[in-house]
């Protein structure tokens with residue numbers, strides 16, 4: 682059954698509050714209680730239709746995964762995956778990550794994934810890029826010391842911009858960069874929906890791994 686209709690998507694989302702957390706602000710600082718375990722929290726912003734977050738949960742049962750997506754009509758496809766084959770270490774949040782500090786407390790997140798984020802090419806929209814200084818400041822508050830940000834993109838301009846923003850930030854150090862992730866693909870790589878498409882089209886996948894430095898002396 683395909684769930685394309687927005688009204689239907691909303692209804693489905695509200696029918697599965699164990700999978701799509703409806704009031705994420707209520708769980709700030711208490712996400713592990715919701716998962717009922719002490720496993721570390723990994724977050725993907727812009728999880729889209731959920732392939733990456735679902736498979737990450739499937740192959741890494743020792744970790745908790747939270748996918749954040751701002752559109753009902755998209756996140757419902759991630760929800761379908763969970764309905765078909767439930768996983769107790771994956772939760773979804775329908776939320777605009779601009780307000781991510783409202784849903785996670787200091788040090789609550791151990792790993793952040795930014796997969797094929799929207800490039801927002803116009804300068805006047807640059808604050809919306811998920812690696813803008815405004816977002817990096819927000820991540821600084823929720824990430825543990827030593828936490829990792831993994832970023833993949835097919836967009837060279839966003840890659841270049843993100844490198845510059847990480848380099849200029851007091852909070853992050855770049856620890857790995859690739860101009861062609863598929864030349865040296867880690868065995869643990871999990872493809873996203875967009876990644877599958879770009880790889881099929883032989884597009885380069887640019888990659889940045891940055892580490893949270895923690896409190897600055």
Ligand SMILES: C[S@@+](CC[C@H](N)C(=O)[O-])C[C@H]1O[C@@H](n2cnc3c(N)ncnc32)[C@H](O)[C@@H]1O
Pocket residue numbers: 726727728729730749750751752755776777778779796797798799873874875876
């Ligand atoms: C280009 S898609 C990539 C989807 C998926 N990560 C993948 O690689 O297949 C970007 C997704 O990020 C979502 N997104 C963009 N900005 C967001 C934000 N501020 N908060 C939550 N989701 C966001 C969009 O709605 C879209 O579904």
